[in-house]
Amino acid sequence: MKECIICGKPNSHRHHRVFRSECKPLEHCKANLAYLCYEHHQGTQGVHGKHGEELNRKLKLEFQKYLRGIFTEDKYTLEEIEKKLGISTNSSRSLSKLMQLNRGTYDKETIIRACMGGKIYD
Ligand SMILES: [Zn+2]
Numbered sequence: 781m782k783e784c785i786i787c788g789k790p791n792s793h794r795h796h797r798v799f800r801s802e803c804k805p806l807e808h809c810k811a812n813l814a815y816l817c818y819e820h821h822q823g824t825q826g827v828h829g830k831h832g833e834e835l836n837r838k839l840k841l842e843f844q845k846y847l848r849g850i851f852t853e854d855k856y857t858l859e860e861i862e863k864k865l866g867i868s869t870n871s872s873r874s875l876s877k878l879m880q881l882n883r884g885t886y887d888k889e890t891i892i893r894a895c896m897g898g899k900i901y902d
């Protein structure tokens with residue numbers, strides 16, 4: 781049963797905290813998914829709605845916090861990133877195109893920024 785993470789309503793929709801249009805490689809990353817009822821997803825106050833900016837930001841900040849929690853070292857290899865995010869090799873390859881390689885590894889901030897769709901939220 782997929783309950784809305786805001787109000788608990790059942791049969792909720794799968795939402796990508798960082799939209800597919802913002803970071804396609806995280807399409808299947810479980811931590812990037814959030815279940816939302818119609819109202820909290822497409823409604824006026826919903827994350828994609830006219831007044832959804834605040835909720836959108838909140839859900840993204842939660843994901844960014846999660847990323848900071850799993851990427852605690854200064855740098856990671858692509859294989860490590862793939863495992864940490866629980867994504868496929870193809871997805872991690874696509875993600876690598878959005879990150880600058882620094883002597884064979886990727887810096888923590890580079891990884892987090894790429895995962896957040898190219899920006900850090902504060
Ligand atoms: Zn809801």
Ligand SMILES: [Zn+2]
Pocket residue numbers: 794795796821827828
């Ligand atoms: Zn959505």
